[in-house]
Amino acid sequence: MGERQISKAVISRLPRYHRYLGELLNSGTERISSGELSRLMKVTASQIRQDLNNFGGFGQQGYGYNVRYLRDEIGKILGLDHDHAMIIIGTGHLGKALANYENFNRGSIHIVGLFDIRKEVIGTKVRNTEIRSVEELPSFLKEHEVEIAVLTLPKKNATEIAQILVENGINAIWNFAYTDLNLQLPEDVIVENVHLSDSLMQLTYRLNAAQQKEEN
Amino acid sequence: MGERQISKAVISRLPRYHRYLGELLNSGTERISSGELSRLMKVTASQIRQDLNNFGGFGQQGYGYNVRYLRDEIGKILGLDHDHAMIIIGTGHLGKALANYENFNRGSIHIVGLFDIRKEVIGTKVRNTEIRSVEELPSFLKEHEVEIAVLTLPKKNATEIAQILVENGINAIWNFAYTDLNLQLPEDVIVENVHLSDSLMQLTYRLNAAQQKEEN
DNA sequence: TAGATTGTTAATCGATTAACAATC
DNA sequence: TAGATTGTTAATCGATTAACAATC
Numbered sequence: 165m166g167e168r169q170i171s172k173a174v175i176s177r178l179p180r181y182h183r184y185l186g187e188l189l190n191s192g193t194e195r196i197s198s199g200e201l202s203r204l205m206k207v208t209a210s211q212i213r214q215d216l217n218n219f220g221g222f223g224q225q226g227y228g229y230n231v232r233y234l235r236d237e238i239g240k241i242l243g244l245d246h247d248h249a250m251i252i253i254g255t256g257h258l259g260k261a262l263a264n265y266e267n268f269n270r271g272s273i274h275i276v277g278l279f280d281i282r283k284e285v286i287g288t289k290v291r292n293t294e295i296r297s298v299e300e301l302p303s304f305l306k307e308h309e310v311e312i313a314v315l316t317l318p319k320k321n322a323t324e325i326a327q328i329l330v331e332n333g334i335n336a337i338w339n340f341a342y343t344d345l346n347l348q349l350p351e352d353v354i355v356e357n358v359h360l361s362d363s364l365m366q367l368t369y370r371l372n373a374a375q376q377k378e379e380n
Numbered sequence: 381m382g383e384r385q386i387s388k389a390v391i392s393r394l395p396r397y398h399r400y401l402g403e404l405l406n407s408g409t410e411r412i413s414s415g416e417l418s419r420l421m422k423v424t425a426s427q428i429r430q431d432l433n434n435f436g437g438f439g440q441q442g443y444g445y446n447v448r449y450l451r452d453e454i455g456k457i458l459g460l461d462h463d464h465a466m467i468i469i470g471t472g473h474l475g476k477a478l479a480n481y482e483n484f485n486r487g488s489i490h491i492v493g494l495f496d497i498r499k500e501v502i503g504t505k506v507r508n509t510e511i512r513s514v515e516e517l518p519s520f521l522k523e524h525e526v527e528i529a530v531l532t533l534p535k536k537n538a539t540e541i542a543q544i545l546v547e548n549g550i551n552a553i554w555n556f557a558y559t560d561l562n563l564q565l566p567e568d569v570i571v572e573n574v575h576l577s578d579s580l581m582q583l584t585y586r587l588n589a590a591q592q593k594e595e596n
Numbered sequence: 597t598a599g600a601t602t603g604t605t606a607a608t609c610g611a612t613t614a615a616c617a618a619t620c
Numbered sequence: 621t622a623g624a625t626t627g628t629t630a631a632t633c634g635a636t637t638a639a640c641a642a643t644c
Binding site: 198 | 627
Binding site: 170175262312335352358366 | 472554574577
């Protein structure tokens with residue numbers, strides 16, 4: 165009862181609010197109304213107010229929203245107010261790119277381990293963190309509290325590794341392998357798929373559609 | 381006239397259909413009904429049929445869909461049936477990761493140039509392609525037909541480079557910089573934003589929400 | 597022909613937008 | 621107090637699902 169489910173559409177917009185509020189804060193803006201924010205972000209003021217009121221009333225009639233307060237509250241909703249230990253499995257270019265991100269989500273993400281399948285890279289370092297063999301995963305996960313695992317490895321290994329992760333207590337996976345992991349794991353495991361090819365195909369679709377329109 | 385606008389939701393599902401059909405094809409499946417595909421992909425059969433019928437009738441009553449034919453037709457809709465020349469601006473780890481992708485979108489994407497701002501990497505090679513200075517962009521774009529530009533560079537340079545690209549004829553940008561480029565460029569420029577931080581925040585949101593539920 | 601399954605219309609559901617009373 | 625702007629309810633719009641006649 166209570167606790168109506170927040171829709172995916174709303175959740176997907178929260179990071180963007182957080183980002184814009186952060187930029188406003190950097191530019192020294194203290195308060196903002198839903199109307200002003202709506203012009204900035206090109207969404208309706210109604211949507212902003214509806215979205216925020218899923219989580220509570222953060223504004224004040226006649227005044228608007230305090231930028232810092234609202235940014236911080238959205239940060240809390242997104243879980244940015246506490247630390248998350250993360251490991252990366254697969255240290256190809258993409259894995260390295262993620263390992264090198266500075267200030268991931270405002271510093272709340274900490275990379276505590278790197279793993280790879282390829283024998284030849286095991287023992288080498290990325291940014292002072294040694295790359296371990298995936299065979300060490302179970303023992304590593306027993307010794308360390310890890311919340312999030314990132315999969316940046318080929319599709320063919322992804323499912324097997326994901327199952328090992330889940331068996332050893334991981335319940336959140338950020339998946340870059342080109343397969344829908346969520347359909348292959350227990351339902352309570354949180355999987356966020358990033359399919360870059362899908363994104364690029366949406367781009368080529370739009371290119372194609374625009375070119376065909378031109379021809380008419 | 382006619383040509384009702386295809387919704388974003390539909391377009392975002394097409395790459396996934398394409399992927400599943402490709403896998404079915406690889407496994408030797410010749411035909412499939414919307415019902416079977418719906419069980420496989422965990423979507424409703426109704427949705428599959430509605431989605432496809434935005435583009436035409438690809439099936440046959442009493443038979444279903446021919447896997448290869450449907451896959452190819454969706455490929456055409458996504459623009460995978462002809463080549464797209466692409467350049468990458470920003471050759472950090474992420475840029476390199478994309479430059480090294482094999483068989484991008486079934487071979488329809490060809491990387492024809494790499495560019496960077498950092499003097500020290502100019503002249504070095506990634507996979508036989510020399511990294512050029514961004515200063516060469518205008519002349520390069522005059523000499524080569526390029527359809528898509530990928531931005532894998534820091535946010536602070538992204539807008540300026542994007543404007544140079546657009547001035548020199550690029551009208552499709554795959555943007556990995558953490559800013560909403562589409563709001564800063566002419567409306568007819570196609571921008572596909574990939575905000576990895578946003579994706580990760582959706583993951584931490586769900587983690588957070590799950591943990592709070594547990595506490596109750 | 598009988599059975600299966602599409603293409604498509606109609607019904608439902610959910611998300612977005614508009615409106616406005618509450619209130620700072 | 622008057623003006624501004626929220627929080628929230630109501631109206632609209634669009635997307636998803638259900639149903640079924642058409643047809644292979």
